[in-house]
Amino acid sequence: MDPSPIRHDWTQREVLQLFQQPFSDLLHQAQATHRAHFDPNRVQVSTLLSIKTGACPEDCKYCPQSIRYDTGLEREQVMAVEEVVDAARRARAAGATRFCMGAAWRSPKDKDLQTVEAMVREVKALGMETCLTLGMLRDGQAERLRDAGLDYYNHNLDTSEAYYDEIITTRSYQDRLDTLEKVRDAGLKTCCGGIIGMGEAREDRVALLRTLATLPVHPQSVPINQLVQVPGTPLHGIEPPDPFEFVRTIAVARLLMPGSYVRLSAGREQMSDELQALCFLAGANSIFYGDKLLTTGNPEADADRQLLDRLGMGFEERACAQTQCETNDPA
Ligand code: SAM
Ligand code: DTB
Ligand code: SF4
Numbered sequence: 001m002d003p004s005p006i007r008h009d010w011t012q013r014e015v016l017q018l019f020q021q022p023f024s025d026l027l028h029q030a031q032a033t034h035r036a037h038f039d040p041n042r043v044q045v046s047t048l049l050s051i052k053t054g055a056c057p058e059d060c061k062y063c064p065q066s067i068r069y070d071t072g073l074e075r076e077q078v079m080a081v082e083e084v085v086d087a088a089r090r091a092r093a094a095g096a097t098r099f100c101m102g103a104a105w106r107s108p109k110d111k112d113l114q115t116v117e118a119m120v121r122e123v124k125a126l127g128m129e130t131c132l133t134l135g136m137l138r139d140g141q142a143e144r145l146r147d148a149g150l151d152y153y154n155h156n157l158d159t160s161e162a163y164y165d166e167i168i169t170t171r172s173y174q175d176r177l178d179t180l181e182k183v184r185d186a187g188l189k190t191c192c193g194g195i196i197g198m199g200e201a202r203e204d205r206v207a208l209l210r211t212l213a214t215l216p217v218h219p220q221s222v223p224i225n226q227l228v229q230v231p232g233t234p235l236h237g238i239e240p241p242d243p244f245e246f247v248r249t250i251a252v253a254r255l256l257m258p259g260s261y262v263r264l265s266a267g268r269e270q271m272s273d274e275l276q277a278l279c280f281l282a283g284a285n286s287i288f289y290g291d292k293l294l295t296t297g298n299p300e301a302d303a304d305r306q307l308l309d310r311l312g313m314g315f316e317e318r319a320c321a322q323t324q325c326e327t328n329d330p331a
Pocket of ligand 1: 056062063064102103104105106133134156194195225227228229230266294
């Protein structure tokens with residue numbers, strides 16, 4: 001019997017209770033749920049590319065790309081379509097099934113969207129899944145991207161609504177929810193998660209996961225990032241999270257959104273192999289693959305292949321091959 005049917009009515013108290021269980025009980029439950037919905041030994045692999053880097057007008061306190069913080073990052077204009085397609089080809093040859101293109105924008109201009117549409121069309125033509133993260137979308141933009149062949153749009157909630165103002169002041173939580181709605185309404189899959197280790201309390205992690213799990217449709221992909229601390233950003237030097245609390249967050253995400261891919265996202269370079277293995281045990285089944293995230297480092301591809309090999313795990317060849325990923329038509 002499925003130990004955890006898909007629900008959208010989680011309460012803060014219920015989610016907190018999941019978090020508070022003894023570690024072994026939580027992991028056992030999360031692993032049982034994981035096995036009911038996925039092959040536990042397969043991970044989905046996505047490769048990231050920054051198609052427009054730095055000089056972002058927003059003030060996200062974690063982000064090396066904000067123009068407000070001196071992080072020494074060189075700004076770069078929008079990449080040429082051919083260069084992007086070459087990078088996607090290399091990612092495909094290395095085994096990635098999804099190519100995620102990110103831009104340091106508050107929101108894309110219609111003129112920029114034309115270039116991005118060409119990127120999506122050509123990456124899709126390689127037989128890869130496509131994902132974009134470009135900031136807030138205006139009416140009609142999600143439809144244009146869908147028509148170009150976009151599969152996923154990434155837009156994170158980042159943290160709880162209550163803690164949000166400590167982290168970003170240049171756009172609201174509601175702005176983010178509105179963009180997510182536009183993405184869903186266009187029939188795109190959503191990739192939406194947050195960042196752990198920004199000084200938030202457990203109740204904020206609970207609230208973030210609850211918000212994700214009570215959206216009209218669970219995000220099909222849920223990236224759980226650990227803050228990558230970059231010198232010059234306001235959050236540099238903050239106390240890193242307890243690794244077991246990070247694993248708990250993954251496990252609770254798995255329990256709340258049983259049919260979604262939970263991505264062990266940014267921060268892996270700072271994690272031991274053992275901690276990553278615990279995250280997989282807790283139900284993470286997706287990673288970013290390739291030696292760079294957007295502007296910061298990620299483990300070398302060889303190291304990742306070796307790690308998965310040591311764990312008897314491997315790449316999933318086709319995403320959503322075996323899951324009950326939700327569609328955008330709420331039940
Ligand atoms: N500018 C667009 C936006 O913010 O929507 C898209 C790119 S932005 C870099 C995408 C996501 O990356 C952010 O929402 C945040 O969750 C994550 N991110 C950025 N900097 C990070 C860091 N230092 N550590 C962990 N995650 C980070
Ligand atoms: C997500 O949740 N994490 C990725 C992706 N979605 C776009 C980005 C991580 C960025 C880490 C900091 C950097 O490399 O600039
Ligand atoms: Fe800009 Fe996105 Fe970074 Fe915020 S997270 S500063 S919006 S690039």
